[in-house]
Amino acid sequence: METQEAHILVVDDDAAIRDLIREYLGENDFKVSVAESGADMDRVLGVEIVDLVILDLKLPDEDGLAIARRLRESLDLPIIILTGRKDEVDRVMGLELGADDYVTKPFSQRELLARIKAVLRRTEGKREKRRGESVRAYRFAGWELNTGTRRLKGPNADAVELTNSEYALLVAFLRAPQRVLSRDQLLESSRLHDDIYDRSIDVQILRLRRKIEESPNQPNLIKTERGAGYYLNTSVETL
Incomplete structure (x- = not known):
């Protein structure tokens, strides 16, 4: 399976960032869904098969680290976390919880794309297995x-x-x-x-x-x- 066929879910309460990532990844042949909160993310995951989650740790309704833990325990989805440059503690905790990579804000779209492709390559075997076994x-x-x-x-x-x-x-x-x-x-x-x-x-x-x-x-x-x-x-x- 080519990484360009992957389905990315962007979870961020900043509409401008959601739209920016959705448009850029869409131009690079990814399927993209967006969510502005943890509850919104759950709604998407309830009806869609997602291959990777880009997760902002600062969400209004649920702590991003708690969401990362929940995603890892229930779905074992690859996660790229978004953090501010000064939030080193959050970055470290996110990685300790099993996040696959992180990107600091403000970020380069090309760098984000490269990191997404790298994570998908590393987890391709798991992704194919998950898609084959996926039950909504x-x-x-x-x-x-x-x-x-x-x-x-x-x-x-x-x-x-x-x-x-x-x-x-x-x-x-x-x-x-x-x-x-x-x-x-x-x-x-x-x-x-x-x-x-x-x-x-x-x-x-x-x-x-x-x-x-x-x-x-x-x-x-x-x-x-x-x-x-x-x-x-x-x-x-x-x-």
Whole structure:
């Protein structure tokens, strides 16, 4: 895949900077979306497959460093952070959180373009894998889980809050519907070794059942296979 086909998301509350980057990258054959806040970014990620995020750390509604952490944990997207020349601490923290590069304001458009291409080249393998596996949402038994915003909506359209552990476990089940998963498989697929250990998987599943089952004591969605593990007892549609 050529880098020129990549989809860039620019997150900055300065309209002039958003327009400048969008126009310049568009002229260089990139697809570009823009967002002025963290909430706006979530909306875009909920409906679009994005390959790289250019993130201003000074946003009105959410700390940019918190957004960078969230992007890295949930989507593992390449990130180029925008900072002021004096914000060395933010630059260092951004890189420590996993940002791939940074550009200081005011910046050269040609330099920004070069850094974008360099990051995309370094992450090309991950990008192709992410595009091949990318799922914007899962639908199951009247429920819908948006992977961009990590929001779960029930059959009555009410939002249900999930912890990081509950979200990861639910995604593990949704990726393998109607297939028995052992505790070890759930630990591996949810990537939560630091948070969940062995039998505590049972506790996490109980908490998840309380949120999505009509009767948690007699579950119909997440079933137990004695001596083997658990399985999601419904079909799943991916979007």
